[in-house]
Amino acid sequence: MSEQNYCYKYPHPSVTADCVIFGFDGVSIKVLLIERGVEPFKGKWAFPGGFMNMDETAEECARRELEEETGLRDASVEQFYTFSDVRRDPRERVITVAHYALVKLSEVKGGDDAASARWFAMDEVPSLAFDHDRILRMALNRLKERICFEPIGFELLPEVFTMTELQNLYEAILEVTFDRRNFYNKMLKLGILMETEPRPDGAARRTPTKYRFNAEKYAELKQKGFRLEF
Amino acid sequence: MSEQNYCYKYPHPSVTADCVIFGFDGVSIKVLLIERGVEPFKGKWAFPGGFMNMDETAEECARRELEEETGLRDASVEQFYTFSDVRRDPRERVITVAHYALVKLSEVKGGDDAASARWFAMDEVPSLAFDHDRILRMALNRLKERICFEPIGFELLPEVFTMTELQNLYEAILEVTFDRRNFYNKMLKLGILMETEPRPDGAARRTPTKYRFNAEKYAELKQKGFRLEF
């Protein structure tokens, strides 16, 4: 069974799709890594990824990897860059179409191979296999850019969340701090949040108001073209 | 010589790099297209592009295409998306890593095959071969986003230009109009323009001041982190 059945006149590179999976635990951004069990880079950590089938797009391939590791089918997945350095894989020429996925940690089930998978906070990520350090840096930059144009933050939060959690998320991604009261005002003024059951009138003020992302309102506003700006 | 010498255990897609080449003639954005001489899509227009060699990155491949068509070696080239739809090429599975290049029209020499190459204004672009309509749309969107973060406009203008030319460029890319006086103030306040010889004191006011992009000043500001915002 070691026949080489697929032959071409010119050499073809292998093509893989990698998936940088981001989550948020209420305090910091986390990324899911897989420990490699084989050479090259045996024992090092890397992103989930694999060879593209001939009947799927790069994004479909990345989604397949995502599902294998997290059980999630409908998370937000976005392609962000294709890495094609000639020697990025020591074995053979491999180019990889890199994606990032944003998942709600609460919905993640252990994947097929939970033993070798682990979530790392951004400041705990070890040196990675292949060129995955570079891939991670670029993924984070894209995340920063994207969150200024689209409310992707909500992909990372539970359905219902507090304003403080939302602020923590923005601060973690953008690596800045905001004045709590200004952030609060700005977010509410955007009009893309809805309060869940309004806190009972006499109830304790200390219990924070819970919000939900208002996708319909956002769709309206997007039509008219609006920026988030932070 | 029709031997099939490169054999693999699994099928591999072909990988190409395409290069959407943008220019600016002082009024509108132009794009360089090549008329296809062979099937499929014979007679239709398409972007320059070609198969990636095994010893070059996607960007190097795109630069090679750029040089073949324009003679330019040091233009700004940026990868923006990889298109991997299963049937995007009717002959075989081909995925393409799409780039855009920004060139100064005055520096473009005719390419190797000038006969079949032509510049089109954006509103004259015909229906294109393959999925190149989609590629163009995405290239334009990326251009719009990018110009809000980095002063890529200067890649499209001559070394020396007037404020009106700069405004026309921004308006053409973003498809908006600005108040001339506000644009003027905003641009000058950014501090990334330098006047060329200050207009002689008694000279005619009607002769517009000529500017030059101040790359050093921009590098400084970028360090501190700044946004362009339009």
Next chain:
DNA sequence: CCTTATTGCGTTAATTTTACGCAAAGGTAT
């Protein structure tokens, strides 16, 4: 029970954006 941290709701000052006025000077048409 006292201290501290969190939440909600403001206000004010600083800054930025937007809209537009105006004069000098060069072109254009008659």
Next chain:
DNA sequence: ATACCTTTGCGTAAAATTAACGCAATAAGG
């Protein structure tokens, strides 16, 4: 040449937005 229109440079004032921060109610912790 003259009258008129356009382009350029330089402002200014109002409107809107951002940034800084005050404060009271109330949980939570010791």
